Amino acid sequence: MSKLPIAVIGAGLIGRTHIDCALNSPGVELAGIADPTPAAAEIARAAGVPCFPDYRSLLAQLKPRGVVVATPNVTHAQITVDCLEHGCAVLVEKPIADTLEDARRICEASRAASLPVLVGHQRRHNTIMRKAKAIVGAGALGRPVSATVLCTWLKPRDYFDVAWRRQQGGGPILINLIHDIDLMRHLYGEIEAVQALASNAVRGFEVEDTAAVLLRFRNGALGTVTVSDTAAAPWNWDLSAGEAERFPRQDINAHFYSGTEGSLTLPRLELWRYRQDQGAAQGWHDPLTVERTVVHTGDPYVEQMRHFAALIEGREEPVCSALDGLRTLEATLAVTQAAATGSQVVLTG
Ligand SMILES: NC(=O)c1ccc[n+]([C@@H]2O[C@H](COP(=O)([O-])OP(=O)(O)OC[C@H]3O[C@@H](n4cnc5c(N)ncnc54)[C@H](O)[C@@H]3O)[C@@H](O)[C@H]2O)c1
Numbered sequence: 001m002s003k004l005p006i007a008v009i010g011a012g013l014i015g016r017t018h019i020d021c022a023l024n025s026p027g028v029e030l031a032g033i034a035d036p037t038p039a040a041a042e043i044a045r046a047a048g049v050p051c052f053p054d055y056r057s058l059l060a061q062l063k064p065r066g067v068v069v070a071t072p073n074v075t076h077a078q079i080t081v082d083c084l085e086h087g088c089a090v091l092v093e094k095p096i097a098d099t100l101e102d103a104r105r106i107c108e109a110s111r112a113a114s115l116p117v118l119v120g121h122q123r124r125h126n127t128i129m130r131k132a133k134a135i136v137g138a139g140a141l142g143r144p145v146s147a148t149v150l151c152t153w154l155k156p157r158d159y160f161d162v163a164w165r166r167q168q169g170g171g172p173i174l175i176n177l178i179h180d181i182d183l184m185r186h187l188y189g190e191i192e193a194v195q196a197l198a199s200n201a202v203r204g205f206e207v208e209d210t211a212a213v214l215l216r217f218r219n220g221a222l223g224t225v226t227v228s229d230t231a232a233a234p235w236n237w238d239l240s241a242g243e244a245e246r247f248p249r250q251d252i253n254a255h256f257y258s259g260t261e262g263s264l265t266l267p268r269l270e271l272w273r274y275r276q277d278q279g280a281a282q283g284w285h286d287p288l289t290v291e292r293t294v295v296h297t298g299d300p301y302v303e304q305m306r307h308f309a310a311l312i313e314g315r316e317e318p319v320c321s322a323l324d325g326l327r328t329l330e331a332t333l334a335v336t337q338a339a340a341t342g343s344q345v346v347l348t349g
Helices: 011-022 036-046 057-060 073-085 100-112 129-135 157-161 172-188 237-241 300-312 321-339
Strands: 004-009 028-034 066-069 090-094 117-120 144-152 191-199 208-215 222-228 255-259 262-266 270-274 287-294
Touching: 004 011, 004 057, 011 036, 011 066, 011 208, 028 036, 028 057, 028 237, 028 300, 057 073, 057 090, 066 073, 066 262, 066 300, 073 090, 073 100, 090 300, 100 117, 117 300, 117 321, 129 144, 129 172, 129 262, 129 287, 144 172, 172 237, 172 255, 191 300, 191 321, 208 321, 262 287, 287 300
Parallel strands: 004 028, 004 066, 066 090, 090 117, 144 222
Antiparallel strands: 144 255, 191 208, 208 222, 255 262, 262 270, 270 287
16 A cells, blocks of 8 residues: 655754654655755755755745645644645644634634644544543533643743743743643533633733633533743643653642543543442432543544545544644634633634
């Protein structure tokens, strides 16, 4: 079976992860890289593939079947639309774009070209999340009531040596919280209203360092999220789910989902319920049982690349479509808007 030629545009921090995945995925071959930096040229040389300073030359010369767009947020829309117009399916890093208008452009270009766009919310490909989705989807929680999520850790001082990370849009809401909002949407469905408070009191940068968020889901459930990059705390997906080796894994939970019939913690996948053999006598005086599922570990980036290849070949539907990326971005931008205005933001989507 011939391998699918995939190109990577943007060979920075996350682009290198995609390059490694493309090099190591059985159904895929890395066709080339586009990035103007000398570091990217060196990565391409080591991988034995061509490097193009201008991604348009790559598209014209290599004609890949799929492209990973791993460039800065502000460039996502133009590059993704150009790829689609060249007949390439796209895996675009999160956030799908930096504005809703640009995210809609991508949705429209994907429709016009009849080509899939996958948004790089890689946590959806984690085996833990897949099991959680199956548990919630099977109705084990009953009617969803609440979701409580913590996204609190300490970013080191030198992380902020880069100017954009101290400015609006470079903070934990758009960089990190967006992943948690995407997971909450993945499990509970659409968000219809957002309220929030944000603070820059600790670091004193233009951008927030902490935010407290209230969400109302279309299914009636309510959610709360606390996000902070200035708290010496382990309660967040990155440190608890073991997704990347660079984060020391902690055996704790960061997400708590509750319904009328049961509750689920993540990433430990503990399902809390009243014993099924106790009939109707169920309430806070009765014993709760807990069942923990231990799933096989797997690298969500590798699984995302496998899925991208299957998408291109029309064998699977996108786990995180352009529309999903748009809706997740809309809810995340609403957090910033709600915090700035002090008003509830009602989502129209
Ligand atoms: N899924 C995740 O968990 C995750 C993690 C980190 C970053 N990201 C996302 O990935 C994207 C890139 O982030 P990063 O941290 O890797 O950034 P980075 O700055 O490390 O890398 C970006 C690269 O893109 C290149 N580039 C810029 N404009 C280009 C263009 N027009 N054509 C070709 N190359 C171009 C730059 O030279 C650089 O090498 C962002 O959208 C970010 O939000 C996602």
